[in-house]
């Protein structure tokens with residue numbers, strides 16, 4: 001049995017929405033030519049649903065592994 005590491009995600013403590021953002025520092029990566037998050041802070045998080053600052057709670061995410069290839073979710077972007 002291989003035990004996959006449990007995933008978790010931050011949610012708003014007030015409304016339990018996962019539509020949240022964390023306050024963070026970003027560092028400029030010269031080679032990639034983009035900002036990369038260097039550090040995030042649990043304090044100063046922002047909830048889009050509450051439209052204000054919030055506190056993050058970390059909750060486990062139930063992601064069942066896709067074990068069969070159903071073709072029910074073929075959402076290709078047809079031009």
Ligand SMILES: [Zn+2]
Nearest residue numbers: 012015047050
């Ligand atoms: Zn919220």
